[in-house]
Amino acid sequence: MTALTIQDVSRQSGLSEPTLRYYEEVGLLGPIARDESSGHRRYAEGDLDDAQVLACLRAMGVGIQDMRTYQANRRRGRAAAGEQRDILLRHAERVEEELARLRVHLDYLRVKAALWDARERDDAADEERTHAQLASILPRLEETFR
The missing domain is CATH 1.10.1660.10 (Multidrug-efflux Transporter Regulator; Chain: A; Domain 2)
Structure with missing residues (x-):
């Protein structure tokens, strides 16, 4: 031993x-x-x-x-x-929910970075497009805070 x-x-x-x-x-x-x-x-x-x-x-x-x-x-x-399966599946479901929240956070961060990139390039059209993307993400983002 x-x-x-x-x-x-x-x-x-x-x-x-x-x-x-x-x-x-x-x-x-x-x-x-x-x-x-x-x-x-x-x-x-x-x-x-x-x-x-x-x-x-x-x-x-x-x-x-x-x-x-x-x-x-x-x-x-x-x-x-x-019972082992049920324990693992319950935690897998919790991880899936966390991944969904993190995907929304990732989308938000990428769109905000794209917004600042458009501003740095002084590209008004691209800035407007990223504002529209941001508007579509914000409701999902707010849901992750609840």
Whole structure:
């Protein structure tokens, strides 16, 4: 069995050492074995795998409770497949909504940049066209603030 330090797991998972300690404290990881002489955490390969899964879920904005359920379901295997799917699809829907908001923000930024470009070139016709584009984006932009 390979014993990994908290630094090893942090580096390989992308989670900070305080986050790893917190995840152990709240039951998302572990229990983590301790070195008998020093008391330092010693992670097994399975712990590293769990940390990497948690890092992915965290990066996608999954909350602690869903992480806890997801980890418990991983241990249950096939019996929890439907619940795992539902958790992931719920978060996929949230990400899709965020992408839609970000697309509107991107459209706004590009049109505003085009407006300033037209002004810099002293191109009144192009400035007028970008104003029209901007007018069509503003209602969608306002929706993203609600």
